[in-house]
Amino acid sequence: ETGVTQSPTHLIKTRGQQVTLRCSSQSGHNTVSWYQQALGQGPQFIFQYYREEENGRGNFPPRFSGLQFPNYSSELNVNALELDDSALYLCASSSGPAFETQYFGPGTRLLVL
Amino acid sequence: RKEVEQDPGPFNVPEGATVAFNCTYSNSASQSFFWYRQDCRKEPKLLMSVYSSGNEDGRFTAQLNRASQYISLLIRDSKLSDSATYLCVVTDTGYSSASKIIFGSGTRLSIRP
Numbered sequence A: 001e002t003g004v005t006q007s008p009t010h011l012i013k014t015r016g017q018q019v020t021l022r023c024s025s026q027s028g029h030n031t032v033s034w035y036q037q038a039l040g041q042g043p044q045f046i047f048q049y050y051r052e053e054e055n056g057r058g059n060f061p062p063r064f065s066g067l068q069f070p071n072y073s074s075e076l077n078v079n080a081l082e083l084d085d086s087a088l089y090l091c092a093s094s095s096g097p098a099f100e101t102q103y104f105g106p107g108t109r110l111l112v113l
Numbered sequence B: 001r002k003e004v005e006q007d008p009g010p011f012n013v014p015e016g017a018t019v020a021f022n023c024t025y026s027n028s029a030s031q032s033f034f035w036y037r038q039d040c041r042k043e044p045k046l047l048m049s050v051y052s053s054g055n056e057d058g059r060f061t062a063q064l065n066r067a068s069q070y071i072s073l074l075i076r077d078s079k080l081s082d083s084a085t086y087l088c089v090v091t092d093t094g095y096s097s098a099s100k101i102i103f104g105s106g107t108r109l110s111i112r113p
Helices: none
Strands: A005-007 A010-013 A019-024 A031-037 A044-050 A053-057 A064-068 A074-078 A087-094 A108-112 B004-006 B011-014 B019-025 B032-038 B044-050 B055-057 B060-065 B070-075 B084-091 B101-103 B107-112
Touching: A005 A087, A010 A019, A019 A087, A019 A108, A031 A074, A044 A064, A044 B101, A074 A087, B004 B084, B011 B019, B019 B084, B019 B107, B032 B060, B032 B070, B044 B055, B044 B060, B070 B084
Parallel strands: A010 A108, B011 B107
Antiparallel strands: A005 A019, A019 A074, A031 A044, A031 A087, A044 A053, A064 A074, A087 A108, B004 B019, B019 B070, B032 B044, B032 B084, B055 B060, B060 B070, B084 B101, B084 B107
16 A cells, blocks of 8 residues: 555535545655545646645635645645535645655545535 | 546456557646556556656556657556556646646546456
């Protein structure tokens, strides 16, 4: 396995609520990227954190925000949940921002009712 | 037009067959290219990077055609365990930036005995 862990594994929320998803990166990795994968689609890049700073962002609204902690673990926060936010949320850790070295965690399945 | 396009499949081929997928991309400035594999309800895993000169890893061969803006994946002597979704990834990131990482929607491959 990759050594990247995510919690929780599954989550059910209602529209308008807020959610926090967590990711622990692989030992020695300082970069975490977050992706949203809707059913039948490829992952879509949300943002990346490198050494506790946001280092790039995809086409997601500001209600998607994140943090990276000194131990390089990371959180993804989504405010004002919408039905379309239902998806698998993946985090990937790497030893630097270069995409080639990313290793994915098992994901958190979010269902918004 | 999508930035990265893949034939969704499914490709259903007998064990031992050779199968090939293509993936087209729209941004001629794209720098890096990868194939990922995703098993059902699992996270994506890096299969191989795609280099300009083409590269091979056992039964898998990846090619890049910059002029026509596509990458390909060839699987020879397919095994039952090759059944998965294959995701094409295109990025225009430099080392310090992660702003443009694009996954295709994936091609489903099913190998039958």
